[in-house]
Amino acid sequence: MVNKARIVIVEDEREISRFLEAALEAQAYNVETVSSGREALKLTSAQPPDVIILDLGLPDTDGKEVIRKLREWSRVPIIVLSARDQEQEKVEALELGADDYLTKPFGTHELLARINVALRHATRREQPAEMTYSYKELAIDLARRKTILRGSEIHLTPTEYDLISLLARKSGQVVTHGELLKEVWGRNAEQNDHYLRIYIQRLRQKISDDPLRPEYIFTEPGIGYRLSESK
């Protein structure tokens, strides 16, 4: 397996970074580890990696600060590692521009899946030609604003379409409540999470997705929603 992608791990706990290195190197990734936010910024500005895995609990700087600085000049995918008791931190990190998150303890399968999604998104950004989403029986034509279920077009209201297209553009990655509300309803709508639920409920009905056993739209309680990755 040849996998040239270069991954930077920002993690101060040696036990964790050591096994992350082993797991990623086993997949033939090119791995470098740093243990502080300062080093991370220095290393990425010298030679931008393909993915950054960032622990939110760093000794020198707040992980969120690293994201903020990185996002000033780079769109490199960032996957955040956090503890279970840092729900709010996660949301903030995502809204600052992190691409996805993993809650410790996580399995390597989960980690590798997230890295793959992130890498695919990064490539897709460079080829804007790819403007369709498709998974199982659902397809979305992002250029012509069409949603197709089992081969026939379904009618979505503009708001419903805005929602699903936003999720589709970041398919496989979580989109926070805040991002969805801001993008679809505008800057001042962030308190109206109630609306968001109503529209998600209707969307699910229209694409016949059962919230109890979802196939397309997954709820991440307290964080946001995730649409299955486009295949």
Place this chain on the structure above:
Amino acid sequence: MMSGKSKQIVRYAMAASLVAALTFVCYHLRPIISETDVIMIFLVGTVATAVWTGRGPAVLYSLLCVSAFNYFFIEPLFQFNVYNPSYWLTFAVMFLASIVISTLTTKLNTQVQLAENRERETHTLYQLLTALNAAKTTEEMVEALSQYLRILAGGTVRIVLAGSIIEIPIAISSTSLPIVGSQRTIGYVEFDVALPASGDRKKVLETCIALFASMMEGAEKARQAEQSKIWAETEKTRNILLSSISHDLRSPLAAISGSAETLLEKLPQDPLLMSIQQESRRLARIVSNLLDITRMEGGQIRLNMMAYDPAEIIGSAVAACRESLRQHKLSLNVEKDLPFVRMDGLLTSQLMQNLLENASRHTPANTGIELKAYLREGSFCIAVSDNGPGIPAGSEKNIFNKFVSLPSEGKPKGVGLGLAICQAIALAHQGRIYAQNRAEGGCRFVVEFPQSLTLQQAQEPAHG
């Protein structure tokens, strides 16, 4: 000892004798003193009578002295009729003055008496209060009370206190008084003398006893407060300890399970590696649970309340436990068109996961587990039922306590935190959780959220 009645007779006799004595003296001093002086001397006598003997004898004194003045000092002497009718006015004025003086004096006298009594009572109560305050044990307090009651009532007293639980039947007789606290009667005092049916003395006794009762209650409250403070301190120390140990364990455990998982890629199905992976995961879960419960009990839990479609939270919980429910048949029975419910989605999902995992751990493989979600009287409820052995009778409540774990066959015993976390989450939402055995076998865990969290059926947003 003289009875009240004979005392009163003596007082009347004293008033009468004073009139006799003053008449005698004045009669013999007649050549020197005038009639006006006699009147003044009699009036001074009025004051003395009023001060020493009280109202009734003073009235008698007034009558007698007017009569004596008429009889012995006014012409014709030794007769009750008078030559000069203007003397009748003198008599009337003299009688009236005497009555007024005696009335005022007795009133003043009563006031002084009352003030003195009050001062004595206050002093006694103060001394009792000091003695009760100084007492360190219940026995010393009882001793102080009985000492003062003895002084006040005369004779011996017996103080009977109810135990903290047992209600004693109290026969209120003429020789006993109840000790009444703010909540309940805490005992009674028995005297060996008859108590006055009413009046100041009885009031003083009652006040002493009330003081004792409130001091007893105060002492009891202080004892309880002290106890709960000690308990809270212990709990806090324990939580800090648990939390710091858990933090230190978390990273190495994550590394062990992660490393085992990575090695399993190279050596699939290696039994030792598989066991390392499974056990380290189990330990990691225990550590997370420990951290969760200490965080929740430490009051550091801040709910992130949002409106959710209950179905989506159930969906996320079920997806998260797919692995642990693999050997069971899960049926979801969710009421159609449930309204949105405000809750902390992550914690509620965790609550359901814990209940589902608990059910799978305590029931045999291939049995069914049912998750039901419904509204009852407007409150959102979740019920998880299983077909396992059920809960041993009497354990329905204490299974929610920390570190209480029931044995489950063929599986490692849990640490007993899952249900404690469920309870903490339910309580944080002001809801409740309870467990019950089902008539048809197995048990059921029910979580009820408060009705106020159920939202009205969503109104249409303004635009499409």
